[in-house]
Amino acid sequence: xxRPLVSxxxxxxxxxxxxVSPADASQPKVKTDGPSKSxxxxxxxxxxAAKAAPAKPSPMGPPAxxxxxxxxxxxxxxxxxxxxxxxxxxxxxALVGGALVGVGLRDWDWGGSKFATIDEGxxxxxxRHGGMDKIGHAFSTYVISDLLTDRIRxxxxxxxxxxxxxxxxxxxxxxxxxxxxxxxxxHRFSREDIIANGAGAVFSVFRNAVxxxxxxxxxxLMYTPASFERPGVTPDEFTIIPPYERQRYIMxxxxxxxxxxxxxxxRYLELQAGFQARGFGDNERxxxxxxxxxxxxxxxxxxxxxxxxxxxxxxxxxYRDTTAGWxxxxxxxxxxxxxxxxxxxxxFSRIPR
Numbered sequence: 001x002x003r004p005l006v007s008x009x010x011x012x013x014x015x016x017x018x019x020v021s022p023a024d025a026s027q028p029k030v031k032t033d034g035p036s037k038s039x040x041x042x043x044x045x046x047x048x049a050a051k052a053a054p055a056k057p058s059p060m061g062p063p064a065x066x067x068x069x070x071x072x073x074x075x076x077x078x079x080x081x082x083x084x085x086x087x088x089x090x091x092x093x094a095l096v097g098g099a100l101v102g103v104g105l106r107d108w109d110w111g112g113s114k115f116a117t118i119d120e121g122x123x124x125x126x127x128r129h130g131g132m133d134k135i136g137h138a139f140s141t142y143v144i145s146d147l148l149t150d151r152i153r154x155x156x157x158x159x160x161x162x163x164x165x166x167x168x169x170x171x172x173x174x175x176x177x178x179x180x181x182x183x184x185x186x187h188r189f190s191r192e193d194i195i196a197n198g199a200g201a202v203f204s205v206f207r208n209a210v211x212x213x214x215x216x217x218x219x220x221l222m223y224t225p226a227s228f229e230r231p232g233v234t235p236d237e238f239t240i241i242p243p244y245e246r247q248r249y250i251m252x253x254x255x256x257x258x259x260x261x262x263x264x265x266x267r268y269l270e271l272q273a274g275f276q277a278r279g280f281g282d283n284e285r286x287x288x289x290x291x292x293x294x295x296x297x298x299x300x301x302x303x304x305x306x307x308x309x310x311x312x313x314x315x316x317x318x319y320r321d322t323t324a325g326w327x328x329x330x331x332x333x334x335x336x337x338x339x340x341x342x343x344x345x346x347x348f349s350r351i352p353r
C-alpha cells in the first residue's frame with residue numbers, strides 16, 4: 001500500500017472497520033456462523049486479552065489528588081495586623097512616651113548639647129557602669145514590650161502576634177530615647193545600648209510566645225535599701241530612676257509555674273539569680289570604694305502566688321482580675337521586694353582603688 005493508504009487503513013482499523021485490499025478480495029471467503037458469533041468471539045478474545053495483559057502505568061504518572069478548596073488561611077502576622085494592634089494601645093503608648101520624656105528631661109539632661117556618639121563597652125572594669133547600664137537598657141525595653149503585649153491582648157480585636165507588636169514598639173520607643181540621648185553631653189548615643197535594647201525585646205517575645213514561660217520566669221529590678229550598701233554611695237541629687245549603685249537585677253524561677261509543684265508548698269518559693277556592680281558611681285569613686293562585680297543566687301518568696309494565687313487561706317485573689325490587681329501583679333513581676341529572699345553572694349571581681 002502507499003503511505004496514505006496505510007494511514008487510512010490504520011485510522012479505519014482504530015474505528016472498528018476491516019480494510020480489504022483488491023488482492024485479498026479475489027480469495028474465497030471463509031464461512032462463519034454469522035456476524036453475531038464473530039462479534040461475540042471477538043469480544044471474548046478482547047476480554048481475555050485484557051485480563052491476561054497487565055495494565056501499563058501511564059507515562060504521565062498517577063492522577064493528581066483533588067483537594068477540597070476552602071477559604072484562604074489568614075497569615076499569622078501582617079503589616080495590617082501590626083497597625084490594628086498599635087491603634088489598640090495608642091493611649092498606653094502615649095503614657096509610656098510621656099513618662100520617658102519626663103525622665104529624660106529630669107534625669108538625663110535631654111537636649112543639652114549637639115548630637116554625639118560614644119563607644120561605651122560592655123561589662124569591663126574600665127567601663128562607666130560595669131555593665132549595669134546595659135542590663136538596665138535590656139530591662140527597660142523588656143518592661144515596655146511586656147506591658148504593651150499585655151494591653152494588646154486585652155484590647156485588640158485579633159491579638160495573635162501581640163508579643164511581636166509589643167516588642168517592636170518597645171524596641172522602637174527605647175531606640176528613639178537612645179537617639180535623643182545623643183543630644184546630651186552626659187550620655188550620648190551608644191551602639192551597645194541599642195543592642196541591649198534588642199536583647200530586652202527578644203526576651204519579651206520569647207517569654208510571651210513560649211507557652212507557660214511567663215508563669216515560670218520573671219526578670220526583675222531590686223532597688224537595694226541603704227542598709228545593703230556602703231555609707232555615702234547614694235547621690236545627693238534626687239532622680240526618678242534609682243542610680244546604678246542602688247540597683248540589682250534578678251531572674252526568678254517560680255515554683256508555681258510548674259505542674260509538679262502547683263499542689264505543694266514549693267509553689268510559694270522561687271529560685272533567684274542576680275547581678276550587681278559597685279564602685280563605678282561618682283560618690284563611690286570619691287570615697288575610694290573598690291570596683292566590685294557580684295553574682296547572687298538565692299531562694300525567695302513568690303509574692304504573686306502568696307497574694308493573688310488560689311490558696312487555702314484568705315488573700316487578694318478576688319481582686320486578681322481588676323485593674324488594681326493587674327497593676328499590682330505586674331509590679332511584682334518587674335520589681336523584687338527587699339528582704340523577701342536570702343542570697344549567697346560571690347564577688348568574682350574586686351579591684352582596689
